[in-house]
Amino acid sequence: LKLDAPIRVMNVCGGHERSISMAGLRGALPEQIELIPGPGCPVCVCPEEDVFAAIELALKQGxxxxAFGDMLRVPANVPKGQPRSLEQARAAGADVRPIASPREAAKIALAHPDREIVFFAAGFETTTAPVAGLAAEGLPSNLSILLSGRLTWPAVAMLLQSEKAGFDALIAPGHVSTIMGPEEWRFVPEKHRIPAAVSGFETESLLAALYSVLRQHLEGRPFLDNCYPKVARPGGNPTARRLLEETLDVVDANWRGIGIIPRSGFALKPEFARSDAARRFGLHADATRKRAGEMPPGCDCARVVLGKIYPNQCVLFGKACTPRNPIGPCMVSDEGACRIWWSSGIRQAAADEHAPARY
Structure with a gap:
């Protein structure tokens, strides 16, 4: 392909960013191609007030x-000396347990009928669908859900509706498309005239999607290409979509460090109010807390999530913020761009904060 000018390609999914980094694709591609990690980490955008509420429940409500394992280390904004994560709350005596599946939450509830169990469930459509399935099956009476589910496409739509989108083509997430259907991303080429392709997680699928959007860009013929057809099929997963619709409402939702994005979150329907931890325990956002809802001081995770800067362009990257001592949520999760870049061998902040990354 004759690439005469730079082209910026955003990949939405944290799994894509991990595959790109581990395969060394940025260093192998022509220098005109700039790969930008986007808003594909649900842990990174989980509202700070929800993390704080989970810590308070664990410490004060008994x-x-x-929660899914990577949520345990996400920091909240609290005064010095207080537990700032669920992991630290556990060290302080709280009963906090990592799980890998929603079914584990139900098993723990059945095994402890005399205790209240709260499932702190953060995730995008892929992770939220099994949570919806758990609710549809019927939760044990002592199990409630603190839900921080988010939809992926509204964040991309918000970027495209801004004055400067920051990218020329989009690689759409494969797992989300498996649940919701690839057609959910048609708005990108149809409304915004930007090339788009759904990709899987193997290098071959990513390269196929990248080749597709580059050709679309060069030919001036944007459309949605499905480069993950064996898994992401038209209509998505009918059972998963039905469960989401039966148990959850789509609502305006807060994204940490970004703000409210219209119709970007999931909330339990009113008929599941008994299983809603926020209602069950009377949880309310405490606006009097210093930096409530914000990223930690000096943390640039919000701009990383939005593809405005690369991870190593944050001044804290590799200095104050490392996987052993994460300041911001992007250094916590395996789907966070900062953690992925660190794991790929990038250990220092960029010398030139405006230079595109090549590694």
Whole structure:
């Protein structure tokens, strides 16, 4: 392909960013191609007030707090000396347990009928669908859900509706498309005239999607190409979509460090109010907390999530913020761009904060 000018390609999914980094694709591709990690980390955008609420529940309500493993180290903004993560709350005596599946939450609830169990469930459509399935099956009476589910496409739509999108083509997430259907991303080429392709997680699928969007760009013929057809099929997963619709409402939702994005979150329907931890325990956002809802001081995770800067262009990267001591959520999760870049061998902040990354 004759690439006469730079082209910026955003990949939405944290799994894509991990595959790109581990395969060394940035260093192998022509220098005109700039690959930008986007808003594909649900842990990174989980509202700070939800993390704080989970910590408070674990420390002060005597509940068994269960969550997917990477949520345990996400920091909240609290005064110095107080537990700033679920991991630190556990060290302080709280009963906090990592789980890998929603079914584990139900098993723990059945095994402890005399205890209140709270499942802190953060994730995008792929992770939220099994949570919806758990709710549809019927939760044990002592199990409630603190839900921080988010939809992926509204964040991309927000970027495209801004004055400067920051990218010329999009590689759409394969797992989300498997649940919701690839056609969910048609708005990108049809409304915004930007090339788009759904990709899987193997290098071959990523290269196929990249080749597709580059050709679309060069030919001036944007459309949605499905480069993950064996898994991402038209209509998505009918059962998963039905469960999401039966148990959850789509609502305006807060994204940490970014703000409210319209119709970008999931909330339990009113008929599941008994299983809603926020209602069950009377949780309310405490606006009096210093930096409530924000990223930690000096942390640039919000701009990393939005593809405005690369991870190593944050001044804290590799200095104050490392996987052993994460300041921001992007250094915590395996789907966070900062953690991925660190794991790929990038250990220092960029000398030139405006230079595109080549590694």
């Amino acid at each position: 509940v068994i707090l269960v």
